[in-house]
Amino acid sequence: MTGEARAPDRSDRRVWLRVALALLYGGVGAVHLLRPELLMPIMPSWVPEPRLVILATGLCEIVGAAALLGQRRRRAAAAGLALYAACVYPANLKHALEHVPVPGIPDSWWYHGPRLAFQPILIWAALYTGALIDWPFRAKRHPSAARSDPHARGR
Template identity: 35%
Template sequence: MSKDFSDLVFRILFSLIFIGLGGEHLVSDDLIQKLMPEWVPSPRLVSIFCGLVLFVGGGMIAIGYRLKAAALILGTFLVAVTALVHAPALQGHFSPVACPEDQWMWDTLQRSNFVKNLCLLGVCAMLPFYSAGKWSLEAFLEARKH
């Protein structure tokens, strides 16, 4: 596998979670709104905003355009949602679960989302030092200058 192909695969696979979840926030977010803490104002507007942030940031990475900006956008989002939603939920500050027998599922979801976000944040911390590669919008635009 060439480095150029590997760069493309990396960008696409890494961005899929952001693009997919962003699309879900924008198109079908009923469940997402139900899982939001009660203190979140205007859950639908917050969901749309989050969806746009995720979709745009993930899309920028997928096409290889302004990776530093995309990393900053997504990294900021990850810090905010992890600190404001997943960490408090881990400590039991809120739970939308009505049935006590299902609390373990909520707790598992919060633990996995917390750790997943930390992993994604680690990649975002490295993206500013990463070159998008030959098969990227950045490389295409640079080649057109010459």
């Protein structure tokens, strides 16, 4: 080894982000299962059987986190977690806009603003770590490869 630092490649970024997402979703899923009453107040009124939904989503988060770390079901887990992150947005909006108190979470726009803004990033991160998208880290193509690719015209 020469002592030179090598730049992380796409697979390194995906691995670290995948582990971080698995820890996040696993932890949040555990809260859903162990303390569903904490989340009941932020459930929109139109959600049927809110306690059951909280328990089911907690289970989905844990299963999704575990599958994200594996190889076999990673893409399905990534798609599921991205969909989950989109589906919980109404509860996050209610929490913020109606100032619903949740123990352990501040009722401040210093919390809610970044939390709401970060949701699309969670969706992207799940899709990226599952290799469903490459953006914005798409590999740069060598110019000679573009000339030999008949589909590369106009890029």
